[in-house]
């Protein structure tokens with residue numbers, strides 16, 4: 001489910017009149033995604049995605065997100081490119097919400113991650129980091145380490161109903177993560193995606209039949225933070241098999257491909273285990289909050305927080321960066 005705001009034909013036609021995109025040929029809501037309302041749009045100029053930004057996105061931050069996507073696309077990254085209307089403005093209003101049209105990216109995201117996805121993912125992530133280097137505007141990570149304690153507090157009353165003893169375990173693990181978190185200035189910082197899960201990476205078969213990244217989407221958690229933290233997010237999201245086992249071969253493929261473009265500094269390599277624990281607790285906490293706070297019957301697919309407790313425990317027990325595929 002991700003059509004929270006309905007758009008009438010009339011409102012859409014009036015909205016599109018501001019763009020140099022020709023007549024409307026087709027328009028349909030997209031069920032995937034959780035944050036915003038997305039529509040696939042076909043006009044005489046081609047295929048596009050229309051996004052209406054919903055309550056969890058701060059309208060004041062939209063120019064930063066759209067500016068980053070514009071910058072990354074201009075620097076060769078395959079990502080949605082905001083389309084400007086005739087007056088040069090990409091961020092507009094539709095059906096009472098901030099709205100923008102972006103270019104449509106071909107490809108499909110992998111429902112089942114295979115070993116061949118590892119290397120193209122690592123390469124795409126490193127290219128994203130390189131392409132973001134000259135984008136100087138900063139956006140602090142609203143879901144970074146400083147937010148995890150307050151987020152855990154908001155889960156306190158409902159958390160133990162999900163699993164007895166969960167809150168005490170998270171208190172203990174969070175304290176250990178924060179105590180070991182890299183000091184400011186120690187690791188390289190840049191523009192990171194911060195949510196590069198399989199559903200945000202599109203692939204198409206290359207000439208040799210192997211998957212190639214055709215595009216990265218959903219930059220609405222992007223921020224300015226530790227580059228290696230983005231790798232930790234990917235290791236969490238891509239490198240566990242369906243049975244919960246860490247796939248060190250795939251992790252190695254991700255890391256090796258990444259390092260062919262941007263070799264990690266010694267400090268980044270050493271910090272990788274705690275960054276992985278941090279990424280695990282970040283997704284655990286947002287999922288736990290959504291799990292306990294989403295009203296019964298809401299048309300949203302809740303994601304399982306316990307998947308990330310298992311990952312957190314794995315990373316806490318892992319013996320150094322080598323066990324993670326470095």
Ligand SMILES: Nc1ncnc2c1ncn2[C@@H]1O[C@H](COP(=O)(O)OP(=O)(O)O)[C@@H](O)[C@H]1O
Nearest residue numbers: 030032033034035036038049080103104105218
């Ligand atoms: N630029 C794009 N090109 C093609 N499909 C897109 C594009 N942007 C979004 N989509 C489609 O919309 C779905 C939801 O987008 P996403 O940005 O993940 O939404 P949300 O921010 O609500 O989670 C994606 O899974 C994909 O099918």
Ligand SMILES: N[C@@H](CCOP(=O)(O)O)C(=O)O
Nearest residue numbers: 033034035195197283287303
């Ligand atoms: N990747 C996050 C949820 C964010 O959802 P998205 O649809 O915006 O990518 C998670 O798995 O918890």
